[in-house]
Amino acid sequence: MPDTALPAPTSAVTDRLLDAIRTIVGATGLLTDPSDTAPYAEDWRKLYQGRTRAVIRPANTQELAEVVKLCAASGTRLVPQGGNTSMVGGAVPAEDGSELVLSTARLNRIRSIDPVDLTLTLEAGVTLKAAQMAASDVGCLLPLSISSEGSAQIGGVLAVNAGGNNTVRYGNARDLVLGLEVVLPDGQVWNGLRRLRKDNTGYCLRQLFVGSEGTLGIITAAVLKLAPQPRETAVALCGVASPDDALALFTRFQAHDPPAISAFEYMSGPGMGFVLKHIEGATMPLAAPAPGYVLVELATPRPDAGLRATLETVLEAALEDGIVLDAALASTEAQRAAIWRLREEHSEAQKREGASVKNDVSVPVSKVPAFIRQATAACEALIPGVRVVPFGHMGDGNIHFNLEQPEEADGAWFLAQDHAIMDAVNAVVREFDGSFSAEHGIGKLKPYMMPDWRGGAELALMQRIKAALDPQGIMNPGKVLP
Ligand code: 2HG
Numbered sequence: 001m002p003d004t005a006l007p008a009p010t011s012a013v014t015d016r017l018l019d020a021i022r023t024i025v026g027a028t029g030l031l032t033d034p035s036d037t038a039p040y041a042e043d044w045r046k047l048y049q050g051r052t053r054a055v056i057r058p059a060n061t062q063e064l065a066e067v068v069k070l071c072a073a074s075g076t077r078l079v080p081q082g083g084n085t086s087m088v089g090g091a092v093p094a095e096d097g098s099e100l101v102l103s104t105a106r107l108n109r110i111r112s113i114d115p116v117d118l119t120l121t122l123e124a125g126v127t128l129k130a131a132q133m134a135a136s137d138v139g140c141l142l143p144l145s146i147s148s149e150g151s152a153q154i155g156g157v158l159a160v161n162a163g164g165n166n167t168v169r170y171g172n173a174r175d176l177v178l179g180l181e182v183v184l185p186d187g188q189v190w191n192g193l194r195r196l197r198k199d200n201t202g203y204c205l206r207q208l209f210v211g212s213e214g215t216l217g218i219i220t221a222a223v224l225k226l227a228p229q230p231r232e233t234a235v236a237l238c239g240v241a242s243p244d245d246a247l248a249l250f251t252r253f254q255a256h257d258p259p260a261i262s263a264f265e266y267m268s269g270p271g272m273g274f275v276l277k278h279i280e281g282a283t284m285p286l287a288a289p290a291p292g293y294v295l296v297e298l299a300t301p302r303p304d305a306g307l308r309a310t311l312e313t314v315l316e317a318a319l320e321d322g323i324v325l326d327a328a329l330a331s332t333e334a335q336r337a338a339i340w341r342l343r344e345e346h347s348e349a350q351k352r353e354g355a356s357v358k359n360d361v362s363v364p365v366s367k368v369p370a371f372i373r374q375a376t377a378a379c380e381a382l383i384p385g386v387r388v389v390p391f392g393h394m395g396d397g398n399i400h401f402n403l404e405q406p407e408e409a410d411g412a413w414f415l416a417q418d419h420a421i422m423d424a425v426n427a428v429v430r431e432f433d434g435s436f437s438a439e440h441g442i443g444k445l446k447p448y449m450m451p452d453w454r455g456g457a458e459l460a461l462m463q464r465i466k467a468a469l470d471p472q473g474i475m476n477p478g479k480v481l482p
């Protein structure tokens with residue numbers, strides 16, 4: 001065994017430990033009734049059914065740190081949890097009941113906001129939606145948007161380095177972090193809540209915790225970069241014949257006014273069909289169904305940019321050239337929201353349609369159409385009748401290459417094929433120099449892929465970092481590292 005191997009934590013969760021935790025967080029901060037703890041033990045996709053004796057809900061960083069100190073002393077394993085929206089089982093406790101869930105939900109204060117510095121300092125339990133609204137209230141934009149933003153909490157969003165719809169323009173969560181406050185696995189609080197644009201002072205520790213998925217410590221607060229609020233936004237839904245045409249449309253917008261593209265999303269025809277079938281109130285603004293769809297959003301803080309005219313010009317030419325089959329431009333805020341809803345409800349609609357296997361992958365943007373074509377062929381050869389429903393962030397190369405069970409198949413049987421399906425898709429991803437994990441993270445679902453994709457010096461380094469920061473292995477065990 002390498003000298004970085006982690007010892008197995010020994011202590012079971014005792015009543016004495018729970019009593020000691022209760023004295024720190026109070027009765028309201030500790031859930032032990034199985035009917036209260038059950039929702040925290042299961043993931044959104046219902047892939048994992050864990051068990052926990054308690055869910056700890058500290059009210060502030062100090063309480064959280066004291067709890068971690070106690071758990072470190074007894075070698076008790078902790079699973080940090082925000083909104084529990086992980087797509088890879090990143091926040092579920094183990095089935096044996098040996099892990100406690102540590103919820104950040106009550107750390108939900110906006111600490112400060114500065115429209116001149118363009119910074120927002122907030123606690124881990126603030127939902128992404130609430131953070132966006134706080135920014136908007138002072139005339140700023142928090143340029144991070146994901147489908148689960150109503151429930152996803154900042155701590156989790158940063159811990160997994162979420163990407164979402166605006167990566168094409170503003171980057172991923174990582175790119176928005178100026179400072180962090182973290183409770184380390186021994187209970188120490190690292191206050192790195194600096195809000196400077198320039199600060200070259202040794203290793204960039206905050207970026208170590210962003211994307212660590214709670215395996216190195218618990219993010220309790222952050223300073224995020226804001227952007228000026230757009231003065232103008234223009235959105236259209238386009239029908240396209242193929243992913244190739246979607247890419248051709250993207251390059252036209254890029255050629256026209258690249259910084260105006262704030263989102264460029266692709267959806268498959270069958271995936272859109274699921275949304276229209278399962279989501280109440282979802283309506284299609286285009287006259288006829290198309291093999292694929294693009295949602296394009298342009299936005300700018302510049303005055304008099306004339307984005308609607310830009311959108312019309314590019315789309316008219318694309319229609320004439322047959323790149324776009326049909327297009328609907330939003331004229332009101334309600335129409336804009338309705339178009340976005342068709343995109344954001346894709347996950348929910350796929351869940352309602354039946355069992356699905358997800359592949360959150362990325363390839364270079366220019367390779368997206370070829371990737372979709374080849375991965376589709378590979379999956380159809382593997383499972384005849386499988387329904388291929390890719391969608392996602394075409395503008396940054398991140399496609400959710402999702403597969404829905406064949407109509408007549410048994411859902412449990414289909415889910416049991418997940419490794420075969422993911423391996424087939426990942427073989428194509430590799431051909432295009434892509435990544436097997438674009439924005440959802442590794443969680444509990446993908447650690448087995450790590451040796452193959454990140455093995456050698458890279459994984460060994462990650463294991464050494466883990467052993468150095470969390471020598472007892474009590475932070476989110478079984479996630480990220482194999
Ligand atoms: C999205 O882009 C999310 O809507 C979820 O990342 C993707 O359900 C999925 O596969």
Ligand code: ZN
Binds near residue numbers: 393439
């Ligand atoms: Zn996504």
